[in-house]
Amino acid sequence: MSKPTVGIFGLTGCAGDQLAILNCEDRLLDLVALIDVRDFLMASSENQTDCALDVALVEGAVLTSRDAERLRAIRQRSKMLVALGTCAVWGGVAAMDRGSDRGQLIEEVYGDVGHGYDSTHAQALREIVRVDLNITGCPIEKEHFLAAIAALLNGDVPAYPEYPVCTECRMRENNCLLIEHGLPCCGPVTSAGCDARCPDLRVPCVGCRGPIADANPTALLEALEQKGFDRRQIAARLRTFAPEGVA
């Protein structure tokens, strides 16, 4: 069997998901023996920028018309497109307040010079092109990336948790930060897969993996309102990493 051809791309973001791939230090050289990495600008200065790809891994959100063009071109040359990380899957932190006036924000930051900048409000990949697989996380868990590659090499698709962070937190037998400590924890509405990393460290979940499909944000908002938190502020908190997360 010939090795699948792969491209790894970053749109606008922090490069954390590409870095998570590079953080597979023990597996990296094995990995490049199994897949044929043709286009990976962050790691290589010689890339095939037009060849057909079996798999494109794309991180970051779409924040410029240049991003959108690149994404469409990547889609066109790829059999399978994988959204890598919360920005690609949900829009991420740049999308937290899409209602605000972009032109005004740009002017506030850059002054008049900013009017000429290529800048659009943040969009997830699926708002522009068809996405075949989502691997969420801010950043992705590197094990999820390796599982995806292993599954794809075997003609399979990987499965990721479809339950909230609370489930993993309970399995680790932690005290509940929300109920018992009154802290604004986003665990009940956030997609698991992180092994409840933050609440296990006594730090409330910030929702960085984006919402689960059947989340009940209303119940969480009410619970936190009863603890004395401002409803609007909590709703904004739940939107930090995914604009359509809740309410």
Added chain:
Amino acid sequence: MSMIVIEHLARVEGHGGITVELEGDKVTNVKFDVFEGSRLLEPLIRGKRYDEVAPILSRICAICSAAHTLTSLKATENAFGIRVSPQTELLRELLFRGESIESHALHLFLLAAPDYLNYPSAIALAADKPAAVLLGLRLKKLGNLVQETIGGRAIHPVNAVVGGFGKVPSLDQLIELRGGLMQAAADSDAAIDLMASLPAADFCHSETLYAALRSPSVDSYYLGDEVMVVSNGNRAIIPAADYQSLTNEKSVPHSHAKHSAFRGNPFMVGSLARLTVNPRRLTGKLAVAMKRLKLTLPADNPMDNNKAQALELINDLQRALEIIEQLLRDGIKDERSMPVQPRAGTGTAITEAPRGLLIHSYRYDADGCIVSADVITPTALNAASMELHFRRAVEQCAEKEEAVLARRLQMIARAYDPCISCSVHLVRR
């Protein structure tokens, strides 16, 4: 008119390019174009409560996420008048060192070394010289182990919070980390051997202004309250609160990164600047390594930043070990983070991220919510200096042959270890 255009820089973090315009042999224009999208995070965090600020602003950049987190926490603590425990200070310094080890190892062995040896990537380099790449990967992994142990995650640490840590590492974890660092002694030597074996990169000379935190202690240089600017024997001191007199940021049409200049002159931040401002730690093993790398300070070659990173790498390994030994000597205490009492006011923090000076400055309201935020990152600070060095490299190249120049310009850009996501940040005017 002729032009040299590098459309999309490879082997760096983020999206940027270089354009050089020539009239005959005369350089008429040099641009470091940053077209990374602007996420406008600073205005977006207005109204956010103090505990949300570091987790959001850490997302400016993955490679520098620990530095962004820790600088953010310190700015918030300064605004609220919170003093963290000495143990917290040590653990934070350890987290900084872990990030620096990871970042420098990634940059030197996986991104920059292929340049010197004429390979397009570390993947290609590994086919011929696996030892060099494996060395880099081992050191990088060790840096990540430090970050995971102290920060809870290698990218975007979660365990460092306003006032301290969610959970301090256990005695067993620290002992394991100490073991890993002790085993790295051989790799530390090998890193210098490898760097010393690389061909010289001698194609850009320029008098350079260096800016870095002046460390009050010989041991650590991530903290300090003053920035020192050094140039040709002259020194200037800028207190942290006056950082704007250093940066004087202004927007430019060709780049989403603002440009900085001190008294009208571009300046360089990062490893080379830190060693130039704080030479006192360069004794013993470090002095020997410095000689082997043929580095003299102050340097007039921006490529020497790679040598400075190599020295910092071995210093970081040594310093991380010292910190763990001190924590073990003092006995690690299961401290909770300090109580947080928000108050209206401003707080500024300046630290040394792997790529240089990093500034976070916030104004809070009485409820502990952000009124305004200003973040200035090392790559933005370096942007003007990079353009200056691109210009010098082109001027000093006799043949002006495009392929030669393009390679040199990219090597200079990578020597700065630019983090372009970082550079595109938003600052209030």
